Amino acid sequence: MFVDSAQIIGKKIWSDWVLLSLKTYKIAEQARPGQFIMAKVNDSFHPLLRRPFSIHNVSSGEIEIFFQIVGIGTTILSEKKVGEKLNIIGPLGKGFNITSSVQNKEYYLIGGGRGIAPLFFLAKEIKKAGGKPYVLYGAKTEKDLPLLKKFWDEEIQVYPSTEDGTLGWHGLITELFEHKLKERNKIEKIFVCGPHEMMKKIALIAEKNKLDAEYSLESIFGCGIGACWGCVVKLRREKEKWVKACSEGPVFSGKEIIW
Amino acid sequence: MFVDSAQIIGKKIWSDWVLLSLKTYKIAEQARPGQFIMAKVNDSFHPLLRRPFSIHNVSSGEIEIFFQIVGIGTTILSEKKVGEKLNIIGPLGKGFNITSSVQNKEYYLIGGGRGIAPLFFLAKEIKKAGGKPYVLYGAKTEKDLPLLKKFWDEEIQVYPSTEDGTLGWHGLITELFEHKLKERNKIEKIFVCGPHEMMKKIALIAEKNKLDAEYSLESIFGCGIGACWGCVVKLRREKEKWVKACSEGPVFSGKEIIW
Amino acid sequence: MVDLTINLGFIKLRNPIITASGTFGYGLEFSPFLDLREIGAIIVKGLYFNEREGNPPPRIFETPCGMLNSIGLQGIGVKKFAEEILPKLTDYGVPIIVNVCGEEDDEYARVVEFLSSKKGISCFELNISCPNVRKDGKCPAISPEWTYNIVKLVKQSTKKPVITKLSPNVTDITEIAISAEEAGTDGISLINTILGMAVDIETRKPRLGNVFGGLSGPAIKPIALRMVYQVVNTVKVPVIGIGGIFKGVDALEFLIVGAKAVQVGTANLIDPLAPLRILNEIKDFCEKKGITKIEDIIGTLKVGD
């Protein structure tokens, strides 16, 4: 966990989707898939709080974040220029659990909308360890799938879905998942990130198919470092309790999440 | 009085002094020397209030403002780039009174530090009307007199003073003024803008010499348009009273100011 | 087309946007910027019976997302207002509300008595909540009894409707609201500014000549909204929400918790077009959502699941 003033060394924008590359040696060195950073988008009191972003990709001394412009913080962030600095804290939280024996095992990585962000790093790591990541990447429409090419470039299998049928599977990503399960059902584990309602539906399907599953949950973060108890989600651990998503998650096992 | 989103079409910086040129047809057309604009330096709530700046210069469809970086608002303003827009209201307030019979009359225009800002426009107007403006331009040190060349270019007589003697008269502008009064004493009126203490001393000298004088006063402005009663200064009008500097000033006659 | 009219019972407004006292001058100051007629109502700067000097400067200090003011209700008094301002203002055909002040309880009565006979005043707003008049920041609206007495007295002194403006500087805002209602107020507006201060560490002096001042602006909106919600759930008279309203969304929040109209204050100082801009943003929101009557939004907060 480091506070770093990271230089922005690369930037891409597709309508309301932004990819930023940041130079940050220590954070890059320690980052694991599913972990996140907290970014201060300006040094004003408005907006006040840092914003959480998954670590989307890591390469020597660099990390990438990939985000959607949805409000004041992401708008300001999207206006940053290459060369400017961004104050970030990371790597934070507990990431996805990929056990040592990944070799030749098959995984579905299911990302809805901005939920795709952490899955790129995860897919790369699984592949590196000899596993087989299959990515389901869903959104409303074609233009909300800007990362397809990036997956292709890494030779990672990716199946797009769009609600309006402009690209790939016509319909919901949950339907695509059910469909794919028929094709390939010796699945070691699924990793899911996306809107709450989508993940809830995936969880039902996973349960029905007795699939091991991990979900990256979102909640509103105050600090991201476990100090404020703002980010809690309900888990079943001994008994039902509110658990901090930032420091004990954001990734949790499907077994313990109370949807 | 117009609210205008004015494009920044020129910018110069000398250490902590900034000159911005703004495209703003209607405001430029109506502006008089001594009037000011209120600028919103960003569209955030922080800083919240507009900032007042004298109209420093006017030419076809354009105005200039000249300011010193002293805090959050002027810092943000100084970072604006040519091409960006600046939301301004103007022209506001009552300016300097130059009577119609300016022809061949002599005036001292006395500006301390950022107080020089409105005097450039005033000097030009006096000159245009056939009068003779003599500008006293004082500051701490040489680098705080970035406008000298601008006055020279307009062939306006300007006498600099610096407290540390790095340029022009070595000492206070008030001393320079007393000195100059000996050289030239058929003065029609003096126009003064600068720090409160400086203006107070000038006022004593002016009174002793029975000079007609106008002063541009500063106070903290809430709105600049006469709506909040925040900006009052004490005047002698019938009786002593608090008068709005923004709408009844900022220029007041020496006869009514209570220092 | 969205029906923006609001019926407060004692007065009908073309729309729910009212300009807050002290931030909109006597109204006329804004005529170069916008068509006053399009505003729901204008509340003029607080009036004492006589002309009033106000507090020593500095009177304004900016704070994070807010500002402190200690104007101290400088103003021209009722006579000059009636003679010089009112005739011009009535020409615009916008409802005019006079914000009424008093150093003694009695003065409130004298102000409304004097002005009740004048043409063009729709109703009164009792400013029993200005924190800037006495050094300790006290005002009638911090006491239920004091509030009751003044409202009662004023109601006896005029036939025109009376809105009572409450102070946020209290432990229990509902208690004060009940007092005002029991004393017969026709409506309640809140909040006035919150008592605050600031210090210049260089000079070690207070930033305001009067030491204390009233905090307003976006910074106080969450507090204002909470109080409005509490009062709406306590009294039957219509409630007007005030505090940090800068955008359409802010106004909508107040309407959703149950305010029947809102006042725009500090925003006017920064953006003289604010009242109509906010109105347009509300209109756009309604159109987008297919809401045909603004009154359908009022008090629609969903609490619990």
Next chain:
Amino acid sequence: MVDLTINLGFIKLRNPIITASGTFGYGLEFSPFLDLREIGAIIVKGLYFNEREGNPPPRIFETPCGMLNSIGLQGIGVKKFAEEILPKLTDYGVPIIVNVCGEEDDEYARVVEFLSSKKGISCFELNISCPNVRKDGKCPAISPEWTYNIVKLVKQSTKKPVITKLSPNVTDITEIAISAEEAGTDGISLINTILGMAVDIETRKPRLGNVFGGLSGPAIKPIALRMVYQVVNTVKVPVIGIGGIFKGVDALEFLIVGAKAVQVGTANLIDPLAPLRILNEIKDFCEKKGITKIEDIIGTLKVGD
């Protein structure tokens, strides 16, 4: 070299910077970021006797220059704290202050009784001012009698010094401060958060699961500073200032109006280095001004000319 030590009478601090309860976890969360030893004192998250679940999410909402929280004092309870946290925390050698909560008056006594025997706790801070525990936002610190009773009870239950933390949601803060002093409190800290709310206009639901929450951050600083100034001028016990302290200048304002120390709250969430950064900014200011003892700044506000 600036002498930054502060003597509160009942405790000596290395410097005037204390971390505020609820914004600094149990302290340990910040050890990756800064050397805890360099902080004046650490106040841990409010503790009830038993473990506590807290309020339903969303628990946090950002507002202009501030934030609302309705955590509702989720926490691990005194036993787990004494067993799992305290031993580790005492290793750092920084004064530890426990923020004490109670659902019943009695619980405050039980918490301090239990913890008084544990090694490493310097003193207690009574949180009688959390607006997030009951739905109506009420707490003991809104009543002089209630405040008096709890402070008295706690003082009888422990020999350790007790700081009483006041709520800003009151009409007259000095009245509550006097009660706490009369009941024997050793010090007073203020302010806790200000009750507020926010609404999502899309869903028409409150932004917080608990509807109301506490406002903190730069937005509230002017209100906090005013209240600290009022209390400093009323009681004799040392006063600790809290509210929107993000920079050295903010802390200095509180010291100048008379606070003997300050607490840094919301700032920790955004900048985990905040306590030491603020300390350094104070040090730099003193050096620039030739001030050799920080205590020479305290209470030096110049009022009047």
